[in-house]
Amino acid sequence: MGEILVKEKEIVIPGQDLVKGMDFLPGSGCYxxxxxxxxxxxxxxxxxxxxxxxxxxxxxxxxxxxxxxxGKVKDMSLHGWFLDTNCAYDGMLSIREADEFIDKGADLSKYYDFDDWVIAKVVHVNKISNVDLSTKGPGLRRIKGGKIIEVTPSKVPRVIGKQGSMVSLIKDKTKCKITVGQNGRVWIQGENPEDELLATQAILMIENESHIDGLTDRITKFLEGKKK
Known part of the structure; x- marks a missing residue:
């Protein structure tokens, strides 16, 4: 019978024994x-x-x-755009994967210009980590207005919550539109700067306290207290 040597959600360090026994399988971050x-x-x-x-x-x-x-447009070529994806490799958004038809030889900056923020989907990653992107699909587009903040990519699941519960809570309490990218970038657009700031504070609170139990209740109390 296997034995768990640490508590669930405990912070552990490299080299620390986590479990004993052959009843468990190692996943990411352990061996x-x-x-x-x-x-x-x-x-x-x-x-x-x-x-x-x-x-x-x-x-x-x-x-x-x-x-x-x-992603953020950092360069372009005859065939498309190169986006900063917040990882070691740029993403390539080709003309054929853009969300609208583009004539050959068209001025690509009219569609996505330098420093534009873009919501895109990863459609291919090869062995040398070339990343291909697409803006074909619901919600994929160039971002207009609002603000971008960044969180640690590993904290994204906590920001989103189970079945989107956490981000839905923040949307409901702040009336902001929010898109959470898997690469740790979050777009927030509210009716006013105060609502955007409140959503930002809640998301950063989740990032900083993601390992603590009762997080949903604390975020709810925080948002309701600020909106009084």
Missing amino acids: RAGDFIVSSSLGIISVNKGLVKVIPLSGKYDPKVGDVII
Whole structure:
């Protein structure tokens, strides 16, 4: 019978023993060493149905097919645009993956210009980490208005919440439009700067306190207290 050696959501360090026994499988952020599963990074432990993972407290975004991200146009060529994706590799948005038809030889800056923010989807990542993007699909587009903030990419699931519960809570209490990119960038657009600031404060609070139990209740009290 296996034994869990740390508490759920405990912060662990590289080299720390997490569980003992062959009943568990190592996931991301950890590895097996004999009868033990050991942490390979600084992060928060999660054990679910025998799978052990360590969610890193920091680190760059690792792109995966299907991710919706927020990128910034940094360059362009005859064939499309290069976007800063908040990871080690730029993303390529080709003309054929743009959300509208573009004539050959058209001025591409009329569609996406330098420093524009774009909501896009990762459609391909190859072995040398070339990242292909698309803006074909619901909600994928150039961003107009609002503000962009950044959180640690590993904290994105907590910002979104189970089935979108956390971000829905913030939207409801602040009346802001919010898109959370898997690469840690968040777009916020409210009816006024005060609402955008409140949404920003709530999201950064989630990032800083993501490992603490009762987070949803604390965020609810924070938002309701500020809106009185």
